[in-house]
Amino acid sequence: MQPIISISNLTKTYKSGHQALKRVDLDIRKGEIFALLGPNGAGKTTMISIICGIVNPSSGTVTADGHDIVRDFRAARTKIGLVPQELHTDSFETVMATVTFSRGLFGKAPHPAHIEKILKDLSLWEKRNTKIQELSGGMKRRVMIAKALSHEPQILFLDEPTAGVDVELRRDMWGLVRELRESGVTIILTTHYIEEAEEMADRIGVITKGELILVEDKSVLMQKLGRKTLTLNLSEPMTTIPAELGEWALTLKADGNELEYVFDTNAERTGIPSLLRRMSDLGIAFKDLNTRQSSLEEIFVNLVHTPAGEAS
Template identity: 70%
Template sequence: MSGYGIVPEYIWEFIMPSVISVANLNKTYASGFQALKNINLDIRRGEIFALLGPNGAGKTTLISIICGLVNPSSGTVLADGHDIIRNYRQARSKIGLVPQELTTDAFETVWATVSFSRGLFGKPPNPAHIEKTLRALSLWNKKDNKLITLSGGMKRRVLIAKALSHEPQILFLDEPTAGVDVSLRKEMWQVVRSLRDTGVTIILTTHYIEEAEEMADRVGVINNGEIILVEEKNVLMHKLGKKQLKLQLAQPLASIPPCLAVYQLTLTPEGDELVYTYDTQRQHNDITALFSDLNQAGIRFIDLKTTQTSLEEIFVKLVRKPS
């Protein structure tokens, strides 16, 4: 049920695409440290949203507030229309959380620990759902194993199964691949994608740019408790991800011939290198045309190289402290 009883769920989803809505959220810890500064953020139903930021940026604080584990100092959070404080139980029932710190009861079986998690939400047993979840996470044949016997990757998948045990629509993963090896990271990415395909909205935090670049539909960058940018990943790459083609000239040029003006080239002060900047989504035709026009203008080059701004560089630029 939605937060507004008379509106059917399917209409609610249509008029209310945000599944999480954070408004004017602030958090100052008892120590006096302000960990979150006026956060405004909307998460769209069905997306994978990556909250990207360096250690200490406030990622865990933000998702702990949304999940009801930490009290906000001011501001509001709605989870599927339910206020996380006034309607705590309804809001919390919509959310699954895979915490940053991994703790499991080593001597429980997979089946018992996942079923128990469901009970914590006051939901009646639903073995069919637990089975479906375990199968989706490739844990079905381990259901009777004690956790202590499982590999690191399987333990992580058990934590996801626990978080999904009460059938939440929204799944938070706090640093799902921090400190894991490359193959396990790839496995986790696959698991997360397949969960999204089942309709679950996914919010993951990460300090790995590669993870955001690989996984996210949208990326929010957080630094020093502030959201400094929220953007479709592709748009972000398109807007900020520039490629440069550098042409080392056979003969230095005094200036760029007017016939090449459309390319907005730049010339190094020495006049020996032409630089063409283009966005990564652009067609290669432009480069073919440039080469042809250079040829026509009688400009020869002896070497060329291309460089690309990745999300990595974009991120470093964004979070760099103003000097």
């Protein structure tokens, strides 16, 4: 399937000499939720700004639904909705007026029913005649989302959309994201709330220091780079780990009352059964056991602190 966004050899160097993006290549599939993760200053917002035509690239090409973002800017931009990090909208306009005006900017014919649905989905309908300056910060964020959706884009960028907003808006927004994805809209989001990416995303991209170091299906990423921890609650405390258990690299915890075994998914079928058999042979009993899988956040932190070339 032809990607809805295709990025090839994209770079961006500012006049100060700072290289924000370094030869980024990325294809984003139609209808997926793609989460772009990276620390502050990694290049996430720069990449989004280039795709949306806000920042000019230094080199490389980007197409949106087959339209080159430079040569065919108007057609490409019509396909895109953007919810930026910063709140900026006309303070003296009403909610209805500013969202309706945004639709007109893209040359779309009036569609009151569509605007009404968006405002209701974002719990803004009761505020439709309220001036923007009178809204709370969370409500202003909702207006930004409504504006981005006003022209029925096929691609929606959400740049830190839930940063500093209330739980209710976060819940409303993720419900709307799922609904949009079901209708075929492609969602690209950046977020500091990595648990949201873990719950929502189909694929994960990790960018650091301007380099896209990894792009992977979320489930494959969790399987390849995730770790599991087996904790055994011992029937009797231990002071030292017997040499016969050395091959499992165990750790004593909780004053000798727990044995901890950290393993990857490849060792799950063989490592645990053989460990438990050896413990039984040695007469080491345990009362309980549990396993915990590493989170996407732990994988992300490990990736961005791994020297280039070692991430795989």
